[in-house]
Amino acid sequence: MAAALTLLRSRLCDPTYIHAPFKSSKQSNYSKLKELVSGTISDSCNNSALLLGPRGSGKVAIVDLVLEDLKAENPDSISVVRLNGLLHSDDTCALKEIARQLCLEHQLSFSKMASSDDNSQFMIDMLRECGLAHRSLIFVLVEFDLFVQGKQRLLYCLIDAMQTVTSQAVVIGVSCREDADQLLEKRVRSRFSHTKLLFAPPSREDMKSLVEHILYLPKNAGLPSEYITKFNAHVQNILNDKRFKQILDSLLCVDGTIGNLVQYLFRVVSSINLESGLLSLENFKNAQISCERQPTIETLQDASILELYILVCMNRLESKEQNSYNFNSIMKEYKSIHDAYRTSDNYGDTVCLRAFEHLLERELISYVDHRGRYLPVEFRPVELLISSHELYLGLKSNSSCPAILQKLLDHESFK
Known part of the structure; x- marks a missing residue:
């Protein structure tokens, strides 16, 4: 309604x-x-x-x-x-x-x-x-x-x-x-x-309670009591569904703030079926897809296999708490992956450097600061400009992405 x-x-x-x-x-x-x-x-x-x-x-x-x-x-x-x-x-x-x-x-x-x-x-x-x-x-x-x-x-x-x-x-x-x-x-x-x-991000339990607080209709809302009961029952079933919990976890991995949750719920509510007047799990799924349509993820859809390897290597270096690294450090990580898994994706340093510079141009990675601007590209410290979750979604959306890359990326928290 x-x-x-x-x-x-x-x-x-x-x-x-x-x-x-x-x-x-x-x-x-x-x-x-x-x-x-x-x-x-x-x-x-x-x-x-x-x-x-x-x-x-x-x-x-x-x-x-x-x-x-x-x-x-x-x-x-x-x-x-x-x-x-x-x-x-x-x-x-x-x-x-x-x-x-x-x-x-x-x-x-x-x-x-x-x-x-x-x-x-x-x-x-x-x-x-x-x-x-x-x-x-x-x-x-x-x-x-x-x-x-x-x-x-x-x-x-x-x-x-x-x-x-x-x-x-x-x-x-x-x-x-x-x-x-x-x-x-x-x-x-x-x-x-x-x-x-x-102001730390609320816990998942607090976020779920907040969703209930926002979506449940009160009995004095001026709507038919049968409709209110049916609407709240639908909301309760959705919140208890494992798929909703996966959606909520995925949403909070990107941005766990209340503001982000409110924007997401506004998309959910705006797609409600006006004929039935009820929310469905599809409303939540579609809103999640809409939220994930970010320019960064769309850019990763067109990235080459080598560029994806470089991004995954940088992510692995950061997960090892290696705060400062450069092109040479990334190449060492890349070669260790090749030696460990015997992949067929083996490229020379010159080709890798071109892919590295292309990622800089696309602003998926950047130099940490400008103090080393007179150093060769290989020695300048760099950083990754995308989160682990965005990289994971980008790998999933890239049709030519090797399966080994998704295994290399620790994405247990995104499942």
């Missing part, structure tokens, strides 16, 4: 609904962040924290969820200023944006002609006034690592003001770089709290 499709799509577009299950655990990042910000509101103190994790792991969604709940509990005690490093990494621009948002929040007139020093002083004055009024200022800095480039004047000015005036404020930095705190200058790091919340 169209009403069920609309309901499921609205859920998938609502980060608050998606991350709601994580609110119940006291060990969740939601609970930890809420406790930190609540401490600032109740105890009139200053705090700072960094939220670190890969893109799509729900960092910004958790911040929004916490602030939404705290605003409902303390409607007149919170002011929020949001900055994004992609837009406001320049100190002058950032201070101007802070002044604009504070003026808008507190119904003050904003001067576009104010200097950077004026805006900086205005921010300090507002921190003081809000502190005296027992109102907490919360600064959310998305793409935090972009704010630490240059002289870090904004961060120093903000953190220093929190130390020297009567204020109650929180600075929340959000970054996909786990070493973001190490990028801070000593004068900023000494004033910045060492609180870090790491």
